Amino acid sequence: MYSSLTRAVRAVHLGNMFSIIKLPRVFTVHQVPKAFHEDSIISGYRHPRSSATDCVLSLFQLTNETLNVWTHFLPTWYFLWKLMTVLLTENVWYEEYTWPLLVYLFSCCVYPLASSCAHTFSTMSTRARHICYFFDYGALSLYSLGSAISYSAYVIPDAWVNSTFHTCYIPIAVFNSILSTSLACYSRLGFSFLHYTHNIDDRFSERESLNWSKVFRVLAFTYPYLFDNIPLFYRLVLCVGEGCTDNEANSFHVQHTLLAFLTGFLFATHLPERLAPGRFDYIGHSHQLFHVCGVIGTHFQMKAIETDMVLRRSQLLISAPDITISNTVGAALVCVCISLGIIYYFSLPLLHRSTPHKDMKRNALNE
């Protein structure tokens, strides 16, 4: 009798505990403002004015963003482990040859971390959403430059080592990454900082012309990717005879390239949810697949770079241009600083907007 009473009291306590940790409600596409709409995703939307706590709590319930966050948050730790392994096992301070790998691995940690933060906190408000994704785009541009820096040091085919293209490759990659951040930010808001007095919510380019904004964004990331991979495409497809650097790394490079194209295809086409809107709202929509393919692609790219780095070491140390601070960490720092400046300018009109009225939180669903 006593034990069954204790069990009942415990059950009530447990029930109370779960009612205190109340998971946020989810909404349909018709209940949230247009700025939050995702192509062919009908349900599972979080509140468009969620608190930071609600955003974090939502990671433990199934919404249409949950897997977007986890598919980048968990790989961040894997890439961080790879970076720490190199830092702890190699003599990185005195071994210039490892610097391009370190910059690349650092960029591999930054992009999934920025993305998972963006997906987590993007439903705090319309302006938070834009700013979160500006950082996401900046991190992707840094990753693109990190790839170029490591390609210049380890992947470029023998025939192109010390060529004019090789000399110009990193400066152009830095310029491309800055252009990429600018174009991706532009794809969300246009040049909003030129129109301080206008209401951003009413004029941002995504709402005005969804297709153009998508085209700009796809272009912002495919153009630097294609440029960065010119030496690799030459090595794998066009090069014949001597100087083509045909080694064991090539199969990893091919796997990475195929996954990169699949990643781009998923981002551009919104398949499979376009074929069956509402079917893939929570699991299996294109953005989740885009994250997964991107991360697996990065894994193969990492293996390819490490393989080339080890196999070509003795030869590259003699024939390749010197690896310096300026063509590794320096180039990445220039990219980071200018990208942060671009993000600041695009965020400025959002930050200077008058603070929304308290009632807006209540009315947000009717915007």
Ligand SMILES: [Zn+2]
């Ligand atoms: Zn994403």
